[in-house]
Amino acid sequence: MSPIKFKIEKKLKGALGRAGKLSTPNGDILTPAFVTVGTKATVKSLSPEQVANLGAQVILANTYHLYLQPGDKIIKKAGGLCKFINWKGPTMTDSGGFQVFSLGEAMGSSVSKIASGKQSVTELPINKRKEKLAKIDENGVKFTSPIDGSSHYFTPEKSIEIQHNIGADMIFAFDECTSSQASYEYQIKAMERTHRWAKRCIDYHKKSKNREKQALFGIVQGGKFSNLRKKSAQIIASMPFDGFGIGGSFIKEDIDASVYLVNKILPEDKPRHLLGIGEPIDLFGGVEKGVDLFDCVAPTRIARNGTLYTKKGKINIFNAKYKQDFKPIEKDCACYTCKNYTKAYIAHLFRAKEIFAATLASIHNLYFIVNLVSQIRESILNNNFYEFKKDFLKHYL
């Protein structure tokens, strides 16, 4: 018996999209939904109440970060993630698989997980290169802690063990998120290893009592190669996971197509999570192609750095013209920030480096994205998904 239940309420005609309800031990999630990222057991600059008030249903924390600090055993002792952070709702943890990339391959150059078909990757100048903090072998990954330089070794079993201690409702298999620049040969190698690791995660999880309260999601890899994506989806789908993640790297222009390929293969009755994707255009695409859950650091990260979502596209609040703009970020936005504060004030806070800037900006951006996904959900239920998508993207640049 899976600890989670997924019920499809309505399907998008002629496509893979669906609206549903995902029930977890800590509450229900109406899908499609945007999962807020709270890597270190906090959504940066926000209290759990603020996160809940802006409409977020789920928080995703990170195994690797919490293992290093404060230590998963402390979280277990605290009574689990929810209790530790005072979050009354569903939670997830990522496995540390992304850090294999972000502390490994991504450190040598300017590579992003998402590559643009046009743009080329520039190597960093020698003096700016850093030693990679993650090294992979068949059994697992050796990490060097960015906090204190200490050495750690993650295996699939270790990742699951830590995730058991943290105790989120939904946990992910330990995988390797590859670089968008990886060669075909390497992608195969990494993908096959991820499959072997997936199996090990299941085996370890199955043996634990935690499987009764924590759902395990397998992760599809394959990078930018469609035949590998298909193959990975088939293999991961054949394993008894409670849900599925779609991970790894993409070419910006064909995220949709890639997701479609995968979701056509993944079992329809289980939830699908598109890992780390969160630009509005990608959210529409993902939902249409059958994604139920998204998580992404973008809304909160760009918020802290001064970029805000609007229906007409992103704006940089640092731009000189906002110094004297006494209107809210978005006129008809219902978020706390827009209902109470002006761009001029937020611009002032950013320039003055006041931490409240991050809070107001994060509330707005998260509300924008969370609310967008929930509106997309509504549009499926109301049979006007395509109109909504077309209308939104017409204005959003």
Next chain:
RNA sequence: GGGCGGUUCGCAUAGUGGCAAUCGCAUUUGGCUGUAGACCAAACGCUCGCAAGAGCUACGGGGGUUCGAGUCCCUCACCGCCCA
């Protein structure tokens, strides 16, 4: 009155013979997609140019030495400290 020390792009600084000239802040503009990110990058004398680049004007004022001066010399002004 005398003796030191100082005056460099908005602020603060580096620079002792080859410099449109360092670092930081500020300013302007970009970027950020499972968070080593409240971060990173670029521009920042003027004019022309998409650009490579070209031209002009510049290290308190004036004069001098030198192929060449922010850098050396003289002088003036202002600021600071000390002695009378």
